[in-house]
Amino acid sequence: MKKIVHIVTYALLFLRYFSLFVSGRVKSNKTEWSLGSKIIIDKGNTIEFDNSYVSRSEFVCRGESNTIICNGYMYKTKMVISGKGNRIVINNGAKVYNSTLRLRGENSDIIIGNNTNAGSLYAVCMGDNNYINIGESCMISDNVEIWSTDGHSITDNSTGELLNASKPVVIGNRVWLGKNSVILQGVEVKDGTIVGMNSVVTKDTEPFSIVAGNPARTVCNNVNWSERYTLY
Helix, strand or coil, X not given: CXXXXXXXXXXXXXXXXXXXXXXXXXXXXXXXXXXXXXXEECCCCEEEEECCEEECCEEEECCECCEEEECCEEECCEEEEEEECCEEEEXXXXXXXXXXXXXXXXXXXXXXXXXXXXXXXEEEXXXXXXXXXXXXXXXXXXXXXXXXXXXXXXXXXXXXXXXXXXXXXXXCCCCEECCCCEECCCCXXXXXXXXXXXXXXXXXXXXXXEEEECCEEEEECCCCCCCCCCCC
16 A cells, blocks of 8 residues: 555656656656656657756657757746757757747757857747757847748749748857847857847848847947846
């Protein structure tokens, strides 16, 4: 009877911390799980957690040969992959809060670099051989959106030519994306760039610059920024 009580108690604790709907492979190493996470994974896909903290997050892996790799801190974050041969990678020391990462297509990636903090990110990558690559030590504020796609096709009425093919987005190292900013497909935000609040970035930035506006334009060059709060 005592053994049965222990088994039931363990099962209840397991269900409290996370739900599993698994036919693929899930690996967890040195990972701390907190309340209310969910994993849904189809056969032929892989999800790996290593040296991570996971709380109230959801991981969905549909299709085949897709991979989610988490080596950071995830809180109230949802990652969804569908298609074939795609990857979402959260690298060492990255912290992702209140975020949604969606990836659909083939051989495409969403990668978040070492020690990057995302306060509330909505990232969407669609297409084949497409990607969103976010560098190291970036600061991503609340309600930031990154799109390497327009989501739906636009074609020329006369020729049927596709006018808005998906294009990769690259965010360099030590980039600061301000609250409510939007990065659109085909853009490279270069190292050290600061993107102002409510800005829409439609073209490449210069390194160590400040850009602001809709569409964003350069307002200052040769700048640096610090994680320390401004006190005076």
